[in-house]
Amino acid sequence: MMMFWIFFIVDLFTIGIFYAVYGGKREYSEGMLMGVHMPRSAAESSEVSGIMRQYRKRTVRFYLWNGIISAVICLLNFWYMSVFIVVWILWLIEICAGAMILLFATHRKLYDLKVERDWVGSGGSRIMAADTKMSAGAGKMGLSPWWHVLFAAMILMPCLIPDIRTFIRTSAEGEILLMTSLAVCLVFAALHAVLRRTRNKVYSEDSGRNTEINRMQKNAWSWSLAGCGAFNALGYLYLAGCVENGNWIGSWAYTVYFMIESVPALLLIGGMVYIRSKRAKLLAADPSPLYIDDDVYWKNGWYSNPNDKRLLVQDWICPWNYTSNMARPAAKVFLVLTVVLVAGILVVTGTMLARFELTPIGLELTQDGVEITSGYSDLTVGYEDIRDVGLREKLPDDDYKKVNGGDTDQMLVGRFKGKETGNCRLYLYTEYSPILEITTADGPVYVNSRTDGEAEKWYEEIREMIGKKNQL
């Protein structure tokens, strides 16, 4: 039930974000309608209005249907998780492709009409512009990305404390948390450096106005990203401060950590909203706007300009998105790799999940020891390693965290770590009992079966085998 609601809410958010970015109402602004330069009179003509009306109707229908379909797909959570995940990923691909096709088709229709009617720039303008006064002062725009070095140092600071060093060395999550925090810090730093170096756009004949808009955008971006880096470091510092006895971080500490780590998302969204409204305000007050008609490079919806050496360019669909210049070989390679990666993830995830869910948990006694098999990993416990064996009605009450493997509503398989129990291995169906407990030097192993009496049978067989081995 929990998974159904989680995915249902995630789907609603996904559809909402897609609608806001790709499906929102398209207004005539900056001399363009849906990324096609045309005079205002043309944008208000009956032909264009007709195309936009049709686009609007199709968009509303598309997102409405996707809302219904996603809810139906979420019902698969009550069946097999593996089937749900595969269908869900396919649905994600469908909504991405559908949203793009809807936009690109209408964009192309408007471009063809513009060329046919010989509206402004339809002769295939290939003009590129730069403002020298603005470019000359571009080096002073925005906060330096070197601030992220300080944030990386903040993340590394707890390593000076012996307890934290022990936690990082001995616990898998200690290493993962440190590496993840550093990786996120690096991503923010790279994004900061890239955005600060992006092309300065010419909006107006007035150099002062161009400088003001570009500076405002770079300042807002760089402050947002510096804030993101700072909160990422603070999140890690908080977590490091919550390490108990050099080996444990409580659930509450993780909750607070995730809350701190969510602040960067809010900062980025806030930055985007601020840039959008401030730029609109500055452009509205501009008496001499300048529009560079580069529609010929966007005619298919994506950017393809062999004369432009840039690989990433600002997208027409959403000004804070960047898209690749498809005339560059690197962009084609990137696209193919992305498609291969997505297809690979789909196949691997589907196969792994299906194997995880459909392979039953089994236990067999061999000459060497007890062999436990599952859809995730197998385990052999030598008879000499078994310290004790017993049956219990349920798992010991504890706060268990997954180290590897999987946990669904139906199964818990893999390595887990409990606050009291310590490291343990679980091969369990959640709704079934009794549970066979095998105590070893590496921690307890808990196994059960869906078949009545099987766990009891395993228990008797193991006891018998241990007895025989002890006699020898």
Place this chain on the structure above:
Amino acid sequence: MIIRIDVSGDIPIYMQLRNEIVKGIGRGEFADGEALPTVRQLAADLGVNSMTVSKAYQCLRSEGYIETDRRRGAVVRLPERDSACADPAFCERLESGLELLSAEAKIKGFRKEEFIRMCSAAFEGGRGLTADAG
């Protein structure tokens, strides 16, 4: 100053860039000693190769329109006014250019007055220079 480059034109991009900056200096949009963008920044903003901008700057430097130094980068340097006519190479190039243009204008049916009016208007466009000279 806004520089516009037509990447589909027959004129090489570096030459268009050179021409745009010269026109800007002529119109008085660049003050004497004003810094130009760095090669890398201008290349990034125009979306062209750094070598193209570098070549344009080299042209401008060799023709005496700009100077470069390590500290300030490229800066506009207006030539000495009195020495303009004393530059025989430039005078020769100007005469040759005007001869060709006037010939083309004659062939296209322009009258002398129209041609001179257009030359005068183009020259007046360089307000900064004429004002200083006046």
